[in-house]
Amino acid sequence: MGSVDLIALWLSLRLATLTSVLLLLVSAPLAWWLAMGASRTRTVIDALVSLPLVLPPTVLGFYLLLLLAPGGVIGGAFRALGLPAPAFSFAGLVIGSMLYSLPFAVQPLRDAFQGIGARPLEVAATLRAAPWDRFVSVALPLSMRGILTAAVLCFAHTLGEFGVVLMIGGNIPGRTQTASIALFNHAEALEYGAANRLSLTLLALCFLMLLIVFGANRRLRASGALP
C-alpha cells in the first residue's frame, strides 16, 4: 500500500474514533431524554435526529459546507473566536461525521434505555441515588450492549462515509482525504490493484471489529452482567 493510502487510512481511523467518542458523549443524554417520555417536542427532535438516515449525504454535506465555510454562520463564529473556519479541515470532517452518524448512536442508545424499564431506576432512587447518579450507575451499565452497538455502528458508518466528507472536506491528502475517498481516486484512475489492497484492508478491519464486539457481547452475557 502506498504512503498516500496509509495516510488516508490513518486519517479515517482517527476520524472514526474521535467521531464515535464525541458522538457517544452527546448522544447518551439526548437518547436518555428521548427515552424518558413522550411529548410533541420529543417527536420533533426524534424526527430531526433520524433525518440523516434518509437525507442524501450530499445534501447534508452541501448545507454543512455553507455553514462551515468562512462566510457561513458556524465558520464565521469560529473565525470570531480566532479559529480557522472548519470547512476543508479535519475539524469540519468531525462535525459533519457526527451529524451524519447521529441516528446510529441515538437509536440503539434510546432502545437500550427504554429496555431497562422504570423499575431499576425507581429502585436506585429508593437507595438514595439522585437522577444523575441513577443515569451513571444504573442506566449506563445496564445499557452496555446498546452502548457497544452504538459505538460500533458510529465507527463503521464514519469509516465508510463518502458524500458528506467529500463535500465538506474536499479531497486534500493528509488533511481531509479519507480511505474511502482515496479508494474512489484509485478506482477512477483505473488503479485497480491499489483499490483492491485498500478495499481488502477496510474489509478485514470491519470484520475484525465485529468479531471483537460479538466476543465482548458474549462475555458480558455469560458473566450474568447482561439480561
Place this chain on the structure above:
Amino acid sequence: MTLALRVSLARPQFSLQVDCEVPTRGITGLFGRSGSGKTTLLRCIAGLERRAQGRIAFDDEIWQDADHFVPAHRRRIGYVFQESSLFAHLDVRGNLEFGLRRVPTAERHLGFDEVVTLLNLQALLPQRAPQLSGGERQRVAIGRALLTNPRLLLMDEPVSSLDQRSKADILPHLERLRDVSAVPILYVSHALGEVMRLADHLLLLEGGRVRAAGPLQEMLARSDLPLRHYEDGGSVFDAIVEEHDARFHLTYVRIGAGRLAVARSPLDIGARLRVRIDARDVSLALKVPELTSILNILPARIVDLSEGEDPAQTLVRLEAAGEPLLARITRRSAAELQLVPGMQLFAQVKGVALMGQ
C-alpha cells in the same frame, strides 16, 4: 411518632383517597384485596408517584405538601419491591453496598456485617441475581433496603411471588427484623395469615379508601369489618413461654386469659411469642367440659354473634380476659345452646399455632 397521610391520586379506572395516621412502631400491615390501592399508597409514601397530591409528613419531616415534593432519593425510606429487583450488573455485595455507599457515615447505624448476619447472606455475597433463588433474592433486596438505614421501611408484598418454601424461609427473618431493629415497617399484603403473623397494627384499604385502622387484635375481631369472616380468620395473642413438659412433648404458654398447651417449642422459658387461634378451631361449652380430649379451655364472655357468607355457620365474638377471641360454630349449635351476647361460657381451643420462633 406518626406518619401522617392525606393523599389523593386519580387514575382512569381508579382513585386513591387516603386520610389517616399510621403509627411508626413495629410492623403496620397495609391490607386489602388486589386493586384496593395498597401498592399505589406505598409508592406515594416513597415519593415514586409524582402526580400524587396532598400532604405526607413523617414525624417532623414534611415529605410532601402543596409547595414541596421531596424526591424519593431524599426521603430516607427503604423499599422492597414485590418482584426481584436486584441490579443485574452487580453481584450481591455490590447490590447491598449500592445504598450503603450513598448514606452519610454519621447515619450508618446498621452496618454491613450486622445486616449480612441478620439475613444470613454471607454465602451469597459473590453471586449474581440469576444464580439466586426467589427467596434469596428477596432477602438480599431486604438487606439492601435496610443498609440505607431508612427511617421507614416499605415492603410491597415481598413474599407473595415466592413458593411456600421460600416464604417459610423469609418470614422468620422478617420477624427477627421486627424484633431486633427499631425501623418501623409498612407491610403491604393481601394474605391475612402473613399479616396476622407479622403486623402489630393494621390498615384496611378498600377501593382506594381507608376502611379502618387500628391494633391488629381489635381489627381482626371488629364486627363491622370483613376480616373475621375470612376462611383463615381468627385471633392472635401475645404469649410468654412458661413451662416445658418433656414427658408429653408440650410447652405451656401464658396469655391474658389463661394457660395454653402447645406443641413443644425450642424457645426458652420467659421468651415472648405470638400465638394464633383460628376461629374454626374454637368450640363452645356452657359448663366446664369434663372428660374431654381438648387441653385448652378458656373462660370467655360472648360479645356478639353474626352470620358469615356460609348460612350454616355463626361467628361468635368472645372476650377472654379482655382480649378478643373468635369462634366459628354451626348455626344449629348456636340455636341449641341459646347463645346470646353477655353469656359466660367456656371456649375449647382445639389448635394453637405458634407464630415466630
